Amino acid sequence: MEKSFKITASEGIHARPATLLVSSATPYKADVQLTYNNKSVNLKSIMGVMAQGIPAGAVVTISAEGPDEAELLNKVEEVIVTQGLGEKC
């Protein structure tokens, strides 16, 4: 399953937002990918997420597959919204 978000953090997904995202996903078993500009990276990799260079205004898709995929996506959405990183779209 997947969810899409519009990134609203003014500096995009740099070190701190990337770390928050990865920390939110890492405790779950499901595999999770972050797709931006047709390029997918593992959402559990800080370097991978930072290397995407996601700017403010970008739309990203997060897709998870595994036994706890729904819980993972809910947690990631909660972090994106409460930390002011983006909004669901």
Added chain:
Amino acid sequence: MLSRFFNKRKLQILAPVKGEMLPLEQVPDPVFSEKMMGDGVAIMPEDGGIHSPIEGTVILVADTKHAIGIRANDGTELLIHIGLETVSLHGKGFETLVETGDSVSIGQLLIEVDWKFVKENATSIITPIIITNSAEKQIQLEPIKKCNPGETVLMTVTPK
């Protein structure tokens, strides 16, 4: 038992910049001090550019030029984050000399920094050096010392 038969390869991480080594806990930003990004050390830079601490491949150069990621041949991923809140400088004060995909050697100059400008316009010039995939690694930190780029060992990484 089996591990005795494997010669675990050690990766030495050298200092990327001249300055004073500090424990990560002293970086005034919880993303680094609470090791949310991974284990590592920090350097309070004194002078000169950012040099490669390992042999490897550049896997990340921030558009804002304030951070660089390098993957060593053993898979260790290392992030050098120059200063704090330096993302907001939008590249001013930095000049990158390499790009993603480049092979780099130990001590190679990667980024030139106008430390005076960064000091005046960012929260701090303290520069964390983080192993971002440290969950897969065993990291031995060296005692605090003065650092010279490409010479001083900061930490040693071995596979778990």
